[in-house]
Amino acid sequence: MTQVTGADYIRILPEIILTLFGMAVMMADPLLPPKKSRKPLGLLALVGAIAAAVATVMQSNYTGTAFFDMIAVNSFSIFFHLLIALIVIVIILASYEYLEIQHINLGEYYGLILFGAVGMMLMSSATELVLIFIALEISSISTYVLAGFRRKSAGSSESSLKYFLLGSFATAFFLYGVALMFGATGSTSIAEIARQLQAGHTGLLAFVALALMFVGLGFKIASAPFHIWTPDVYEGAPAPVVGLMSTAPKAAVFAVLLRILFAAASASAFSSAWFWLVWVSAALSMTLGNIGALVQNNVKRMLAYSSIAHAGYMLVAFLGPATNPQVGISAAIFYTASYAAMNVGAFCIVSHLAGSEERYVTLDDYAGLSQRSPWLAAMLSIFMLSLIGIPPTAGFFAKYYVFNAALHANLVGLAVIGLINSAVAAYYYLRLIVVMYMRDSKTEAPVLPVPASLGVAVVLSAVATLYLGIWPQRILEYALRSAHDLIH
């Protein structure tokens, strides 16, 4: 393909739509009086996200590569595009009233979410390391700013700055990796790199490049030992933003990791060194994440540690059998979707209960929630049970497929570590349920009536959580198809 055709544009249509809507939001923002609510912009962004989702669905008729093989549209990219679009829709719904409560009258909030989504979507369809890097930056810079959106709060600014400094550092690692890889193979195209690696012409340099890229990406998914920033950043950032950045960019980075791992690394001469890299990171993430979460009193911090642990479970899937890579890939894909459903739902509720200035985020503030707000308590319980991995919720099948992949690869040790971790994790998730149902309220944390937009967001998340837990079939089949498209 030597020419850019119309079909090429359709293959980045969701990104184009989101960019246009993002720009529209930014331009409309100054037109509104400063004190006025930014709800119309939220609606505009919502329309944009829905349009992007629709465009993604339409893309299934236009699979193929675009822009000189820099983009590949197939089931794999469509899956992640749709997932990211849905997460963005739910987060916009959850932010709709949240911003009013926090007195944040800034329209660029919605613009940044849309721009961030552009970066994430590009990450999942890019097949070329430089484009991946650019996409990673687009998504990261948006989230750095979003993390600091509660401007009056010192914690939020701290969160933003920390995320920015450490994030830039990690991105630099990634970029070094890309540069070294180019030095080793003379290409930045993943397909070409894979060919070179499998031919075995490359030396140690390529492995160092892969390891550096893993450091950079490991930071973004908050896997140990690159996880230290997570609790502080999640604690300070606005709750809906945490819901977004713990799921959507993670899903996108996992897409990149899957691409690099299964297209390039696993078949190469370094497969065993790479294997141990991922193995150690997975085991560490699960263990450190869960142990850290055990002692947290702040719900946002607890969920931050839990997200580290879940990144570890997802990494386990990366070690699926090399002979039948679809098992591992589909497990990882399914896990990202399940984790998104339950975690976004949990953060929607956290953001609602946090109240003005996010004052009510400790366990004590959740005491007796079942009496003050039975429906919210019930929904949050569903999300917690899913995070534990109790059937019939999404979390169960997500874990099941992951450990199934590990067992297929005869990784009994890692599977046992994972199972023990799941049992430990039950304790702190359960504690939240216990507090909600079995303690009487101590503080006077008021429960504001649930606004319709948030209600829709929570119900969507809960339905997705239960749907994936009761009828995982369709999504799993799609994940298998995505896996097939990724490796062929």
Next chain:
Amino acid sequence: MIDNSILTLVTFIPLVGALLLLFFPRNNDVIRWGALAVSLFTFVLSLHLPVHFKNGEPGFQFELDLSWISTPNIRYHVGVDGISIWLVLLTTFLVPLGVLISWNSVHARVKEFFVLLLVLETAMIGVFVSLDMFLFYVFWEATLIPMALLIGIWGHERRVYAAVKFFLYTMVASVFMLGSIIWLYTKTGSFDYNLIRHALASGQTALPGNTAMWLFLGFFIAFAVKVPIFPLHTWLPDAHVEAPTAGSVLLAGVLLKMGTYGLLRFNVALFPAEARRHAPWIVALAIIGIIYGALVAMVQPNLKKLVAYSSVSHLGFCVLGIFTFTVMGTDGAVYQMLNHGVSTGALFMLAGMLYERRHTYELTEFGGLATPMPIFATLFLVITLSSIGLPLLNGFVGEFLVLNGAFQAKALFGVLAATGIIWSACYMLWMYQRVFYGQVTVPVNNTLPDANLRERIALWPTVVFALIMGVASPLWINMIDPSVGAAVPAGNSSVQVEKPKMAPAVELFDHAALRNEKKSIEVSSR
């Protein structure tokens, strides 16, 4: 048609009822009547099962097998045999009583309470009817949440501690079972109970090295915690003492049976060789449980704790019966599960009624209650005697069969276990004496009202069944026996053939069982 869907209906009608109740107004009376109607309807519907059960067929009946999820290959496969059918009925029988007993004792959050009770019913029935191991696991875990919430919200002072302990003990243990189930799936490609059993029995699925042992232990630990087998029983007294009355009734009546049912259905039937190999220490633990439970029960100053420890002792009999590998012992174990459900369920209801009146379970707070509460005392006496195992009442039949099986397997087992019956007579009668006989020691007890109409309606069915099951045991045993014959591994016939030596007293109540047993021996030896 109805035969295919009856189990699904019985399983899910409580859940549907619970969902409907969710949308009812917060009018406590409406909720109570609604819950009673749903649970009674379920019970009536479940009566279809024994009426249309084809007796003498050892396989599963009322089966329904639909695809649920294809990767992994999980099916919605339900069915009952002569063992599980009675556990389903026990569940549907006890839940309406649980509703009645909670009528006034639950004041706070009434709607949530009855919704959870009905959700729990669905999960419990689901455990007994599942023939797909995965489905079984789902229901197994699903019982945990409503039960833990029932204990943690409506329990007594240390309720949160008890609820969390209960949840963690059972959940951690069941992870091991899940590991075993998944391992079996990776080797057989199926979660179907019948398929896996066939694959293991015929040797199609080879279990290399120690694999069979680990699988056996994986299942065993999950069930042992649930039964509970000594020394994994420590969650039980806490959970029982802190639980609301209906919670205790269902915990003792049904949830513990899930453990013994699992031992029989999975440990013994799937891994007969392993079961035999590990039987010595399991039997030893069972006997320790029988004696230890009884001794600890004897010194309890708290009525509910006493009944809780008596459960440890009684469930020890069930485990003993199962691990004798004799048809008779296993028949007795299954029968004892039902007996225990009826009599201990009733004991917890009675204890709950006392608590409603006095807000204490301390035995020293009672005494001489037979004077102000004669009807209550009479009902209590019948249930006490049934629990002890007085002939003509249900407990006797079960314990007798278990002890018979134990003697056949090894005389020492029988001798040691038999002491458990003596102990149970000691602590139960001593308890009864301290509560009901003598002078009224605490003045306020003089004014206690006797059992009212609602309480009598809740108690009479248990008393009636204690009697019927004591004198007409063949009604049950005839159905249990063929299924037990199919579940108990063949190859122990050397022990079974000696049976005709048995005392003629056996003929009084279970000649039919013996007849069937002979039949099954013939079948197995062929």
